[in-house]
Amino acid sequence: MLNLPDFDDHEAVTWVSDRKSGLRAVIAQHSTVLGPAAGGCRLWSYGSPEAGVVDALRLSRGMSYKNAMAGLPLGGGKAVIFGPVPADQREAVFEAFGAAVERLAGRYVTAEDVGVSVSDMQIVARQTRAVSGLPRASGSVGGDPSPYTARGVLRGIEVAMRQADGRTDLEGVRVAVQGLGSVGGALCGLLAERGAKLLVADPHPDRVAAVCEATGAKAVPLDAILFQDVDVLAPCALGGILTAEVIGALNATVIAGAANNQLADRAASAALAASDLIYVPDYVINAGGIIVVAAEYLGGQTEADVLDRVDAIGPRVADLLARAAREAVPVDALADQLAAGLIEAAR
Template identity: 45%
Template sequence: MDGHSLSASLQGFERLDMMEDATSGLKAIIAIDQTRLGPALGGCRMWMYASEEAAILDALRLARGMTYKSALAGIPYGGGKAVIIGNPATDKSSRLFRSLGRFIERLNGRYITGMDLGTTPLDMDEILHETRHVTDVTGSLGATGHFTAEMTAYGVYIAIRTSLKQKYGSEQLQQRTVAVQGLGKVGFALCRYLHQSGAQLIVADLDNRLVQLAATQFGAAPVAVDVIHKQPCDVFAPCALGGILNDLTIPELKCQIVAGAANNQLAEPRHDALLKQAAILYAPDYAINAGGIIVTAAELDGSSASYAQSQVERIGDTLASIYGKSAGTAPGTLPPAAAADAITRKLIGL
């Protein structure tokens, strides 16, 4: 990434720290977007990035998403993210996470980390040796069973029902078909909620074991990962990696609603408008996948699991407000993601 590109990407961000520690093998980035509403909150992701540039861009996008997610959910925190460049299956060590913990401690509470893709409560336990600015440690609310994933899925489930009501006038899932892309902890839990409400499921994942499990438990119809978005359905629920809504895939969609747990689903902001032009109702990802950050905020505040769930249930009202702002085709009417951004920027004071 050249200096000009990095400067453009950093616009509006408070800071970006790049760190290397030869002793532990740590190579990581911490991005802090905003701390206007409180300390930057966002998990630590470990991934085999193709390049340092890809890791930086991911950290920046995810940190910005955490700012918006927290503000829209009414949580008094800003947005941040840590990404470690490495293979979570082979490159982890106590020294690596302790080294990251020391870097986080030097930020003097401006950034609070937690679990994310590729990290676990045991990794957070190592960070805790060096700093108290960490969540999801062993025994905490966020590390109890799969509660964080369950609440993220629950929020998306509520959003799907809200979207059905907006589109069809009824939130009922009987006779509705949902195509779920990605069967990780969140995607699989979402399938369970949908199945229990009577939805017909179409599923895809790179792990065929999970696909077969969904077929057995939920009567889901399996399809290949490269065609899941093309399936005729009422709702397409992306629950894997971001960028799935782009110039190639949007014309291929055969759904009426897109509502899923994946972060950064729009490849570019303009794809929000393309979905609206195609008469596809889009539930902005950061508005509906906030269950995890709501659990983390509850943990930091010492609140209970039942309180966290009650806060997740507010996602439906938030989404309904966004749809109200983006309804219609009058000149100047914003598509849903742009409407959510406008609401969020006002909350942040930008």
């Protein structure tokens, strides 16, 4: 693991195995300089254990940068549970996962991510208080973070389109959305409300049908969604989809979506820098979810406070894009530099 390219001086990487429940998981803590390592728990069927470890390493580093850029008193962490998990074992698996989080004594705070629901986090909460994304109590903030993530992505898209062609609204803007899970589906609703024309794709036909019926979107084959002639490409599925080859074949003006770790590798970053694409770094635009998770866990904020912080993603994206253009540097490299600088300053 220490030789993997995605190992970035992580503070701790914990392998979790529970024979009784069948749980197999990895919890990666990238940094606790700014606060406890916070980041969701993903349940996925990986091709190999190494692939799951790499995902945890990349995602936890992204959470460190995301939380730093959002001004949150949290470090970066991430957990992955190796699937599949049989339905009759799901409760036991998340009970065991909660116990594993508790053994980390508050150094890692979990929440839901891909493949994990609010009800799963309720099971985790039986074992530990280091959990967020729980059902909202009366008068408090919290709950499912996906609508907040979608709202932040919307704000980023608005700003990116303003830079692209001076638009002040999204009426008639063509957006291709890859992935119609909780965030992608919510984003489609917000875009449709603002008059955007949507092209959508997802492996689950029922999701595609529901979004098309609700928003008037047009369904596109999954293997074609990235290459549509659109104003905005919004990746909202899994990461690593933007390779150098894919970037060279895109017909979009802006890339702005909710997926984590969209750039597959350094070659993809170089291809992006050599293109005319406007790219909004994923961990800057998709911070809405962790903003509400932090508010729920730390307390002391109202719903209005949370929405103000989510909406501040727009000006933050605008400043980042403007500075990258002014200094003639790749925007993803600039974002990494700024986030790492914030962490080092705190250290």
